[in-house]
Amino acid sequence: MTAFPELDALLGDLVTSLRGLLGNDLAGFYLVGSFAVGDADCSSDCDFLAALRRPLSPDQEAALRELHAEIPTRPGHWTRNLEGSYAPLDDLRTLERLDQPWLYVDRGWRKMQWSGHCNRLEQRWTLRECGVTLSGPQPATFAAEVPEALLQQAMARQLPTLLDDLATWTDIDQVAWGQRYAVESLCRMFRTFSDGRVHSKASSLTWAMQTFGPRWTPLLRQVQADRTRPWNPDEPPPAGSADLTRAFAREVLARLSPDF
Structure with missing residues (x-):
C-alpha cells in the first residue's frame, strides 16, 4: 500500500x-x-x-x-x-x-x-x-x-489571505516550520491556480524554481532542504527568511493578475 x-x-x-x-x-x-x-x-x-x-x-x-x-x-x-x-x-x-x-x-x-x-x-x-x-x-x-476552473478560482480567492490565515495559528517570524509551510503552500496553491490540478508540496517547490526564476532559488532551496524537519515551536527560521517569504508571497499575488 x-x-x-x-x-x-x-x-x-x-x-x-x-x-x-x-x-x-x-x-x-x-x-x-x-x-x-x-x-x-x-x-x-x-x-x-x-x-x-x-x-x-x-x-x-x-x-x-x-x-x-x-x-x-x-x-x-x-x-x-x-x-x-x-x-x-x-x-x-x-x-x-x-x-x-x-x-x-x-x-x-x-x-x-x-x-x-x-x-x-x-x-x-x-x-x-x-x-x-x-x-x-x-x-x-x-x-x-471537480472542474479545473473551480480549483483555479478557489486558489485565486485563498492565496491573497494565506499569510493572514496562517498567522492565526503559527508565526513565520518565530517558528521555522511555519515559515517553511508558508512557502510550500504558496508554491502548491499557485501551481494549482496555474493548471487546475492538485500536486505535492515537494514537486511544487521544484516547479516553482523553474517558474519564478533565480531570484527565489535560495529561498526555495532552503525550504526544500529543511522540509522534512519536524514541528518544533522553539526552532526559529533562518535569518531573513520570513521577510523573503513575504516578498515571495507578493510575487505570487502579482502573478494572479491576468496582466502579469
Whole structure:
C-alpha cells in the first residue's frame, strides 16, 4: 500500500477494525493527501477518507471516537500521524455538499471533531483523481468531478489571505516550520491556480524554481532542504527568511493578475 511496512500494518488493522465497527455501512477506505498525489515521506501525515453508505449512528460515532483515542497510544511512528474523515456517500456524490462537516481526526489527536477540513475542493479532487483504494470501489464511480476552473478560482480567492490565515495559528517570524509551510503552500496553491490540478508540496517547490526564476532559488532551496524537519515551536527560521517569504508571497499575488 505504501513504502512503509509499519504504516501498511496499521492501515490494514484500521480497515479491519472499521469493518467490525461499521459493517456494511463502510463503503470504502481511501488514502488521499501526499500518499495519493505523490512524494509522501516520513515527515508526511497519512490522510485517509472512509466513505459511508449512511450517516453515522450515535453508537458508531462513539465507537470511532474510542478507536481513534486508542490508536495514538500504540507504539510506532504512524500511529500518531493518521488524519482523516468519515464521509457519507451522499455528500461525496455532489459538490453542493462541500464544507459539510464530517467526523474528523486531526494528526496525532485523540479527540475527534466535526469538521469540514477534508471536504474542500482540493481534497475532493484528490480523492476522485488519484485516491488510493484500500477497500471498496474506485472513487471515480461515486465521487463528484471537480472542474479545473473551480480549483483555479478557489486558489485565486485563498492565496491573497494565506499569510493572514496562517498567522492565526503559527508565526513565520518565530517558528521555522511555519515559515517553511508558508512557502510550500504558496508554491502548491499557485501551481494549482496555474493548471487546475492538485500536486505535492515537494514537486511544487521544484516547479516553482523553474517558474519564478533565480531570484527565489535560495529561498526555495532552503525550504526544500529543511522540509522534512519536524514541528518544533522553539526552532526559529533562518535569518531573513520570513521577510523573503513575504516578498515571495507578493510575487505570487502579482502573478494572479491576468496582466502579469
